[in-house]
Amino acid sequence: MSLRHGLLGLLTTWEASGYDIKQEFDGFVSVFWHSNLSQIYPELAKLENEGLIESRLVTQVGKPDKKLYQITESGKAEMIRWLSQPPTLPKRKDPFLMQAFFMDQLSLKDVLFQLQTFEREQKEKIEQMEQFLDDTSASIRERQAIKKRIVMASAVYSHAIHQEKLYLNWIQSTQAILENAEELWEEEEITYEEFERLFLQFHKHKNDGGVME
């Protein structure tokens, strides 16, 4: 049940309408969560019912009226409780990796086509993320922003970009390996030695050279 804590978290520093929140979900928040209005509105109503948030109506000119929500003390407490819970490892669900896993059922030509399509879209996504970062950096200049908020946001967004770049990298090296190896696409059994060599080819393509003991 993370959606409610996403809403609570945003409203901790923010006073916002459902519509405002959706904008955030489509922007920054999209790197770790997503939702749509028809789920957000009822969830806000529920949270208000439980006394974790409160609302006030704001009439506007030239625009429809809106309902601004803010967090209550009990909401803040719930948020702290949730943040202090032992973290759970994310469970992966990735339809493209699933497709890739079963792609031996396509011709090599078709596999390469699918990878190419994905590569194009993934590149675009990364460009958008970097664009978004530039815009955000600029708006930091104007907005009053608290240090520790920015610290955690930077940490999360930079990780998100790294993740997407790793994915792109993988697509590209997989294409490179497959392009020059039609012989892999034969209905033959593999020997253990071949397997070792093959796996290493995928696995060795440099990883993050990082801190792991």
Place this chain on the structure above:
Amino acid sequence: MSLRHGLLGLLTTWEASGYDIKQEFDGFVSVFWHSNLSQIYPELAKLENEGLIESRLVTQVGKPDKKLYQITESGKAEMIRWLSQPPTLPKRKDPFLMQAFFMDQLSLKDVLFQLQTFEREQKEKIEQMEQFLDDTSASIRERQAIKKRIVMASAVYSHAIHQEKLYLNWIQSTQAILENAEELWEEEEITYEEFERLFLQFHKHKNDGGVME
């Protein structure tokens, strides 16, 4: 609707029971999908009803009887259709990244504790994945395995391990940055110059040094 294609995909090369399939979902498949028996059984029944798979009963001694499923021609066609569909970018849902994003609401001490806990579990997960890989490699020796199946499986699994290692790396460098910077945890506003320096600290920690144009 990827679960059905996961089932279909496994049954393409396999003849298996619901229980067998669940084992795969807890093993290799877990890097890109997960499900539980109470979802798998009804979905198999549905697929059989639609004529995409067929079953036969096998009586066993000392063990309960089981229902083995195999794919039909129409099931194979559906699988190919799905594999040829334009790939969709995975939508991220990561409760831990969400927690991290809102962790400015905890004390620095508590933040570090949460990161540490996650680090420990993530390390364990990676060790398990590498163990699993060793076991699989060994079983390749015995099983007859088709080259192109192994190619795609290697590509997917190696990417999955890289992803998890990147995550671990991130946790570790984030801890390192926060441990020596209590001043970040003050209720102060940030200047643009500070922000630039801060973000770069997170962002620059080496990434995959890969192929991106």
Place this chain on the structure above:
DNA sequence: GGAGGCATGTAAACAGTTACATGATTAG
């Protein structure tokens, strides 16, 4: 005697998506 593996399912609750419904304002 109890825990865990093998094996199949149903029922209820919860989470998430898609479609429908409304209506004013603004920019192209």
Place this chain on the structure above:
DNA sequence: CTAATCATGTAACTGTTTACATGCCTCC
């Protein structure tokens, strides 16, 4: 005059999780 933005919601459907139900066999 058409599409997009702002703004809030409901209804129907689909997907997922958790709890319940059964029962034999093996290992400790």
